[in-house]
Amino acid sequence: MNILDKIIADKHKELVLKKLVVPVSQLEQSALFERETVSLAEKLRSSKTGIIAEHKRRSPSKSIINQGLNVEDVAKGYEDAGISGMSVLTDGKYFGGSLDDLLYARAAVKMPLLRKEFIIDEYQLLEAKAHGADVILLIAAVLEREEIKRLSEFAKSIGLEVLLEVHNEEELQKSIMPSLDMLGVNNRNLKTFEVSTDISKELSGKIPEDFVKVSESGISSVEAIKDLQQFGYKGFLIGENFMKTNNPGKAAAEFVKTLNKL
Template sequence: MNILDNIVADKRKEVDLRKSLIPIKQLEASVLFGRKTHSLAAALRYSDSGIIAEHKRRSPSKSVINQRLNVQDVATGYQSAGVCGMSVLTDGKYFGGSLDDLFLARASCKLPLLRKEFIIDEYQIIEAKASGADVILLIAAILSKAEIKTFSELAKSLHLDVLLEVHNEEELQKSIMPSLDMLGVNNRNLKTFEVSLETSKTLSEQIPDDFVKVSESGISSVNAIKELQPYGYKGFLIGENFMKTDDPGKSAFEFIRELNE
């Protein structure tokens, strides 16, 4: 089993437990469930920078990134920096996140919020809406075409944007459907953890212009973004580069200023 298989196996147990504790009706009664969502796709289309800044404490590939910061400070810092949206890791076992992080980010900023999670059940999408998310992530590597369709259509019915993540051509071809808003190319090879921007470049031509193109992983410099922009990418997910510093908001601000110079 690779790391993704392990994460999914644990996630199924976790979701079963959550479903037994909090029924869907309770989620739908949440104060946040009826709020008007902000579109990340729209923000990216009209942005000069396209930065989606992430809150991430640790990861399987890098171990601890930053355990010291609180989510509120990170969220307000990112908003002041002028990012397009914020990605919040909610997986606990492998990334040190939680749904509480999403709640706190929502209370601290007006940015479009992406629930960064390994979604394998419709329950998690309703949970995302009830926790203040504007966007969900679907990962093609762990879902069938039928699941991608079902999950993305449910998200759209809840006025959530959908970012679909692919790692290769095979995943991309099974995933293209009208219920998606953004197609993200993850530059990290899940088997080796090696990162290459060539993945985004190679797949860019096969992504129809109807979708906002997002590049994920390995974007640690302004040059990387300038390298990818000619390939039609409008969104750039950046996590470790900001989170490994003492002030992610300040780091994001300086990064965007350099990008726009």
């Protein structure tokens, strides 16, 4: 059983409990549920830098990244740095995140927020909307085509944008459908955890132009972004690079400044 299978098995158990504790009606009555979402796809299309910066305390591959920061400070720092959007990890067991992180980030900033989660059920989309997300992530590696269709269409029906993540051409081919806004290529091989932006370059020509192309994982230099922009990528998800510093907002601001100079 690989790490992804373990996470998904735990997610199923977690959802059974969550649904007992917080009914759908409660999520739908939340103050943020009626909030109009902000488009990350539009932000990326019009941005010169296109950075989606992450709030991530730890990960299965790197264990602790940064446990000591306040999510509101990180969010404000990112927004002040001119970042296009923020990805907030809400998985507790493996990444040390929570839905509260999303809520606090939403209270601090106006920029688009992505709920980074292992989504397998419509309930999680309602949670995302109720906690202030604008965008949700679907991972092709853990979903069948029909599930991607069902979940993405449901997300759109409640005003959320959809970023779909693929790791290879097979996942990409099964996933292309009109209910997606952005297609993300994860540069990390899920079996070996090795990272290479070659996979983003390889798949770039196979992603239809209607979708905003996003490259994810292993992007730590401005050169890597300049390189990927030539392949039509508009979005760049940067996780650990900023979070492993004492001041992610400042690190992001310096990164953006350098990128704008090139």
